[in-house]
Amino acid sequence: MSGKTKAARRSFFAGLGLVAAAGVAAKLSPANVVEAIAEQPAEPEGNSYRLSEHVKKYYRTTTI
Numbered sequence: 001m002s003g004k005t006k007a008a009r010r011s012f013f014a015g016l017g018l019v020a021a022a023g024v025a026a027k028l029s030p031a032n033v034v035e036a037i038a039e040q041p042a043e044p045e046g047n048s049y050r051l052s053e054h055v056k057k058y059y060r061t062t063t064i
Contacts, residue, residue: 026064
């Protein structure tokens with residue numbers, strides 16, 4: 001087997017490990033995302049966007 005093939009295989013498995021680590025990190029961090037959403041500044045007055053409970057629920061459901 002040539003050295004070029006071994007290097008390509010190593011790069012593939014290194015990338016695969018990196019993707020797996022990122023997936024685990026994303027799966028373990030939703031609590032931080034929910035806390036960040038909860039710490040939003042006070043809501044503006046008027047007919048603008050409001051961070052209500054159903055919007056917060058939507059944000060929680062979109063996390064991976």
